[in-house]
Each structure stands twice: as C-alpha cells, then as structure tokens.
Amino acid sequence: MAEKRYVRAVNEALCEEMERDPAVCLLGVDVGAPGGPFGATRGLQERFGPQRVRDTPISEAAVVGLAIGAATLGLRPVVEIMFMDFLALVMDQLVNQAAKMRYMTGGQAKLPLVVRTQTGYRDSAGPQHAQSLEAWLTHVPGLKVVMPSGPCEAKGLLKAAIRDDNPVIVVENRTLYALAEEVPDGDYVLPLERAAIKREGRDVTIASLGVMVREALAAAETLAERGISCEVIDLRSANPLDLQTVRASLEKTNRLVIAHSATRCGGVGAELAAALGEEAFYMLDAPITRVGAAFAPIPFSPPLERAIVPDRTAIIAAVEQVLAP
Amino acid sequence: MPAEEIDRVLARRLLATMQLIRAFEEAVRDHFAARHIPGFIHLSIGQEAVAAGLASALEREDYLYVTHRGHGHVIAKGADLKRVAAEIFGKASGYCRGRGGSMHIAAFEVGVLGANGVVGAGLPHAAGAAWALQLQGRPQVAVAVFGDGAVNTGLFHETANIASLWRLPLLLLCENNGYAEFTPLSVHAAVESVAERAAAYRLPAWRVDGQDPLAVRATVREALGRVRAGEGPALVECLTWRVRGHYEGDPQRYRSSTELEEAVAHDPLRLFAGRLRREGLLNEAEEAELAAQARQAVAEAIAYAQEAALPDPASALEDVLYQPSGAG
Numbered sequence: 001m002a003e004k005r006y007v008r009a010v011n012e013a014l015c016e017e018m019e020r021d022p023a024v025c026l027l028g029v030d031v032g033a034p035g036g037p038f039g040a041t042r043g044l045q046e047r048f049g050p051q052r053v054r055d056t057p058i059s060e061a062a063v064v065g066l067a068i069g070a071a072t073l074g075l076r077p078v079v080e081i082m083f084m085d086f087l088a089l090v091m092d093q094l095v096n097q098a099a100k101m102r103y104m105t106g107g108q109a110k111l112p113l114v115v116r117t118q119t120g121y122r123d124s125a126g127p128q129h130a131q132s133l134e135a136w137l138t139h140v141p142g143l144k145v146v147m148p149s150g151p152c153e154a155k156g157l158l159k160a161a162i163r164d165d166n167p168v169i170v171v172e173n174r175t176l177y178a179l180a181e182e183v184p185d186g187d188y189v190l191p192l193e194r195a196a197i198k199r200e201g202r203d204v205t206i207a208s209l210g211v212m213v214r215e216a217l218a219a220a221e222t223l224a225e226r227g228i229s230c231e232v233i234d235l236r237s238a239n240p241l242d243l244q245t246v247r248a249s250l251e252k253t254n255r256l257v258i259a260h261s262a263t264r265c266g267g268v269g270a271e272l273a274a275a276l277g278e279e280a281f282y283m284l285d286a287p288i289t290r291v292g293a294a295f296a297p298i299p300f301s302p303p304l305e306r307a308i309v310p311d312r313t314a315i316i317a318a319v320e321q322v323l324a325p
Numbered sequence: 326m327p328a329e330e331i332d333r334v335l336a337r338r339l340l341a342t343m344q345l346i347r348a349f350e351e352a353v354r355d356h357f358a359a360r361h362i363p364g365f366i367h368l369s370i371g372q373e374a375v376a377a378g379l380a381s382a383l384e385r386e387d388y389l390y391v392t393h394r395g396h397g398h399v400i401a402k403g404a405d406l407k408r409v410a411a412e413i414f415g416k417a418s419g420y421c422r423g424r425g426g427s428m429h430i431a432a433f434e435v436g437v438l439g440a441n442g443v444v445g446a447g448l449p450h451a452a453g454a455a456w457a458l459q460l461q462g463r464p465q466v467a468v469a470v471f472g473d474g475a476v477n478t479g480l481f482h483e484t485a486n487i488a489s490l491w492r493l494p495l496l497l498l499c500e501n502n503g504y505a506e507f508t509p510l511s512v513h514a515a516v517e518s519v520a521e522r523a524a525a526y527r528l529p530a531w532r533v534d535g536q537d538p539l540a541v542r543a544t545v546r547e548a549l550g551r552v553r554a555g556e557g558p559a560l561v562e563c564l565t566w567r568v569r570g571h572y573e574g575d576p577q578r579y580r581s582s583t584e585l586e587e588a589v590a591h592d593p594l595r596l597f598a599g600r601l602r603r604e605g606l607l608n609e610a611e612e613a614e615l616a617a618q619a620r621q622a623v624a625e626a627i628a629y630a631q632e633a634a635l636p637d638p639a640s641a642l643e644d645v646l647y648q649p650s651g652a653g
C-alpha cells in the first residue's frame with residue numbers, strides 16, 4: 001500500500017489490466033506517446049507498444065464505433081474521451097449501438113468495452129468543458145456508469161469496468177487527479193454496483209456522487225462540530241443505483257440529502273429521490289432534498305461558476321433544511 | 326469476361342443465390358402487405374447481384390456488417406433461411422430472438438455481425454473488427470456494406486481515414502443505388518463517384534457494374550487480394566438499381582415511370598440468366614428448376630416462421646446486460 005494520486009491510480013489500473021489480459025487495449029486522442037492529456041496513460045505505449053495503445057485522430061464517434069467492433073471480436077478496448085462534454089459526439093455509438101448490441105442481437109454479441117472520460121469541478125473550464133452529463137447515460141438501458149470519487153475508487157472501479165462484459169462508462173474527475181491517498185497495490189477491484197458508506201452518522205444521510213462525495217465529507221465535518229451527525233454515502237455508480245445501501249441508511253436517519261455536481265433538473269438525484277419516494281416514503285421524516293447545479297450552462301468566470309455549481313455550503317444548507325422542525 | 330472463362334458451377338451458384346434472395350424478398354413483400362410481418366421493410370430487389378457477388382468472394386470466417394437493406398447479404402453469407410425468416414416475423418427462434426427484426430438482423434454463426442438502423446453507424450464497427458483481426462494476427466477480413474447515402478455521414482470519412490492510416494484489413498463496399506431514401510444522388514452528393522471520394526484517403530477504389538454478379542465477384546476478389554496481403558483497406562463501389570421503394574409502401578412518386586422501367590430493365594437475375602443461356606451454360610428448363618428450388622426453400626422458411634412461437638413476454642428483460650451467471 002502506498003500513497004498515490006488519483007491519476008496515478010488510473011494509470012496503475014490500466015497497466016495492471018493490460019498486463020493481466022492481452023485483450024485489453026487503449027484508444028484515444030494523445031493516449032500514446034504523449035501519455036494522455038492528463039497523464040493517465042503515461043508510459044503505457046512504451047510498455048505495451050503502439051498496437052495496444054493507439055493514438056487516434058479526433059474522430060470520437062468512429063473511435064467508439066471501432067471499440068464496439070473490436071469488443072465484438074473479443075478485444076477489451078478502453079477508449080479515452082478527453083472531456084465528458086465530447087460524449088455528445090459519440091451518443092449514437094453509445095446509445096443506439098453499444099447499449100443495444102447485446103439485446104438486439106438476441107444475446108449473440110458480448111461487448112466488454114470501457115469509455116473513460118472526465119469532468120471537472122469549479123476550475124473555470126467553461127461551458128463546453130465542465131459538464132456532468134451522466135444522467136444522459138443512466139437513462140439508457142444497457143450501459144453502466146461509474147464516477148470514482150477518489151484514488152481508491154479510480155483504481156478499483158476502473159479495474160472492475162475493464163473486467164465487466166458490458167459497456168461501462170467511467171467518469172473521472174480532473175480536479176481530483178492530483179489528490180493522493182493510500183491505494184492498495186495489485187489486484188484491488190471494487191464492485192460496480194455497490195455504494196460505500198464513507199462516514200457513519202445518525203441524523204441525516206447524504207448520498208453523493210463523484211466529486212461531491214468530497215464536498216459531502218467536508219460538510220459532514222463542519223456539521224459534526226455543531227452536533228449534527230451525517231452519514232455520507234458514495235454512490236460510486238450512477239447506474240445501476242444501489243438503492244439498498246441508501247435505504248438501509250435511511251432506516252437509521254430518516255432524512256436524505258442527495259448531492260451531485262450535475263444539473264439538478266433531470267439528474268441522477270431525481271431518479272434516486274423518485275425511487276426512494278416510491279419505496280421508502282414511510283421512512284422519511286422530511287422531504288428528500290437535492291443539491292445540484294442550477295439550470296444554466298457552466299460559466300467561465302469563478303464567481304459565476306460558483307453561483308451555478310454547488311459546494312459544501314449548499315450541502316450544509318440542505319442538511320439544515322431537512323432537520324428543520 | 327469471355328464465355329470460356331465463366332465457370333459453369335460458379336455461375337449457377339451465383340444465379341441460385343440471387344434467385345433465393347429474390348424469392349425470399351418477394352415472399353417478405355407479400356407477407357408484409359398481408360400484415361403478417363410487423364414494423365417496416367426495406368427490400369433489395371434489383372440489387373441481388375451485389376450480395377451474391379460479394380458473398381461468393383468471401384470466406385465463411387470473414388466478417389460482414391450490413392445495412393437496413395441487408396436481407397440479401399445475410400442470405401448470401403449462408404445464414405439459415407428459417408431463422409432469418411423467423412426474425413423478420415418477430416419470432417423467438419429468429420436469429421435475434423425477435424429483438425432485431427428485418428432492420429437489425431445479425432447472424433454471428435456465419436459472420437454477419439449486424440445490420441444497422443442508423444445510416445453509416447456500422448462502418449466503424451467493421452473497422453473495429455478489422456482492427457481486432459489485425460491485433461490478433463488472424464487472416465480474415467471485415468467488410469462494411471453501406472449505401473450511397475451513408476457516404477455523406479461523418480462516420481464514413483472518419484472510418485476511411487482511420488482504416489487507411491492503420492492499414493486495416495477492411496473492405497468498404499458501397500451499394501450505390503442512386504438514392505438515399507427519396508433523394509437522388511445528384512441532390513445529396515457533391516461528388517457523383519464514391520470511388521473518387523475514397524481517393525482522398527488513399528483508398529484503392531473500384532467502380533463496378535453491380536448488376537453483374539461475376540463482375541462484382543471479380544472486383545471484390547481483386548480488392549480483397551490487396552486487403553488480405555496486408556496492404557490496407559479498399560473500396561468497391563457497385564452501381565446498382567433499386568426497384569422497389571425505399572421501404573415497402575413507398576409509392577415512389579419521386580421517380581418517373583421511365584426511370585422505374587429502366588430499373589426493371591436492369592434486373593440482374595434476368596440479365597445474368599439470359600447471358601448464361603446465350604453462352605450455353607444453362608437452358609430454360611434448368612433455369613426454371615433453379616428458380617423452383619429457391620421458391621421451395623423460401624416456402625419452407627416462411628412456413629417455419631409463420632408457425633414458430635412468438636417470444637415469451639417474460640423474456641423481454643433478458644440480455645439487457647450480459648450476466649455471467651447466465652441469469653439473462
């Protein structure tokens with residue numbers, strides 16, 4: 001066990017999986033010799049050769065299409081889409097092709113493919129480089145979507161995604177790439193469909209996703225000083241959602257705040273709230289409250305961006321709201 | 326091609342394949358009109374020589390991605406006619422268990438990895454299959470069939486560039502029937518020749534009479550010779566005629582009666598059979614016998630499909646995801 005940065009954990013997962021299985025190969029813009037725009041694939045082309053670590057033209061749709069064909073023949077391609085916003089360019093290949101290939105061939109096709117992409121958080125990347133678009137994907141049967149909230153998750157979930165026989169989209173967070181923590185060496189695989197309790201608490205459950213797990217933990221720390229005990233759940237997976245873990249927590253707290261950096265409207269939180277409203281209404285002592293981005297594009301200038309994308313303060317306010325008598 | 330070079334067995338095989346496709350699609354046409362088949366249907370009547378010629382130049386182990394107008398290729402590649410029919414009728418024993426239908430049929434056992442309901446979307450899949458073959462060091466090739474309309478999608482250009490750059494074992498086979506839905510080529514393409522557009526990506530390209538199965542076969546074999554030798558991808562443009570509407574029920578108001586007559590005059594079955602008769606390779610009785618065999622096989626397949634069981638609604642949630650336990 002050693003301290004590793006998030007981006008290093010990604011690199012380690014890729015390297016170990018390529019070592020373990022010759023069918024694993026990487027595709028993407030600048031993933032080869034340059035080592036990826038964020039360094040996630042650094043050293044891998046040198047190690048595994050230009051056939052398995054392949055630089056591609058800026059042809060995102062075709063590259064995901066290539067991965068579909070290659071996966072059908074038994075490769076396990078990992079495609080890097082540089083920014084999550086660019087998923088808009090590959091939506092046909094993801095939604096109409098990858099997601100349905102197994103189903104519409106009546107089970108003839110098996111599609112072990114991974115799309116790695118990343119979004120950010122309050123780093124002035126501007127309207128076309130900072131969106132959290134996971135809800136687009138979670139609406140589509142046939143895709144799995146995970147959002148690693150830290151270095152351990154970055155390694156463990158990516159390894160699981162590569163070993164999964166379905167299309168999995170892994171949404172990393174570039175603003176966490178430099179974050180370091182202890183990450184187990186070697187075979188460390190986390191299940192794709194299990195949420196994790198990051199902090200135990202009694203009064204309120206905060207179900208959070210991606211970078212907002214960090215904000216939720218910070219909010220819980222502040223609230224603890226005020227005598228409020230929060231249970232923080234890292235959903236890890238946006239689809240499938242681990243309702244069971246959240247429900248079990250609600251049995252204890254009876255209050256729920258959901259936090260993600262994506263637009264609140266139509267976000268994953270809306271689905272979670274609706275599902276728990278249907279299944280766990282009787283457990284709730286207060287309305288479920290969602291924290292998410294306001295309904296606007298994400299602006300460039302820091303004060304504007306802060307006005308749109310929420311942080312720990314918004315979570316604290318939401319917790320206070322669900323605790324209000 | 327001079328008469329003495331035409332191989333009698335091959336010629337008959339090609340004619341038989343075209344007859345089988347024709348008989349099958351005529352039956353599909355009639356059963357669709359009679360509302361025995363749900364959804365919508367795109368027929369390749371008039372274009373059979375492309376499918377027959379192409380498939381005859383492929384090995385069983387080669388991979389093929391086809392289009393919404395793909396019955397012909399699937400049949401020519403050797404798929405089980407009964408399971409093709411059952412799929413089109415929406416039955417449980419169809420190749421795709423009734424999830425795909427006419428437009429999304431796939432028959433992995435004969436290397437047909439998928440049709441596609443989205444124009445151009447299958448092109449990169451074929452390139453990806455070719456990339457896998459290259460990486461795995463396998464000898465096969467992958468083929469993408471697409472129409473003239475698909476050449477205007479970004480995916481055609483992205484795929485052509487990557488395939489050429491990476492020297493993938495890929496054949497791009499364009500069925501240029503002069504129409505994308507109701508829009509003629511002159512209205513949808515700035516450059517008339519697809520082969521010419523391929524030149525931009527340094528793809529060796531051929532333009533061939535798509536009504537002549539021997540010409541299609543010879544051209545595809547020549548192109549594949551390079552592809553199999555590791556020289557990278559190639560493109561073959563087959564000029565062909567669509568006789569039916571874009572979809573069954575399309576009244577084709579956008580085509581003049583003269584043009585439709587011309588399409589019928591280019592019937593590849595009649596032309597090819599006529600040529601074989603003229604060259605003494607087939608007499609009328611033999612031609613009729615081949616046609617009767619095709620009709621018989623089709624009748625059996627359609628009867629099978631009609632009697633086959635509908636899918637159990639409880640199976641509708643199976644195969645959304647691959648489940649290692651086999652739980653569906």
Ligand SMILES: Cc1ncc(C[n+]2csc(CCOP(=O)(O)OP(=O)(O)O)c2C)c(N)n1
Pocket residue numbers: 392393394442443444445471472473474475476500502504505506571
């Ligand atoms: C991306 C996309 N746009 C539009 C359509 C509707 N559509 C289906 S087939 C077709 C025409 C395709 O023409 P072509 O590629 O020449 O094939 P053909 O039908 O002539 O065989 C169109 C526009 C579609 N299925 N996909």
Ligand SMILES: [Mg+2]
Pocket residue numbers: 472473474500501502503504505506
């Ligand atoms: Mg056309």
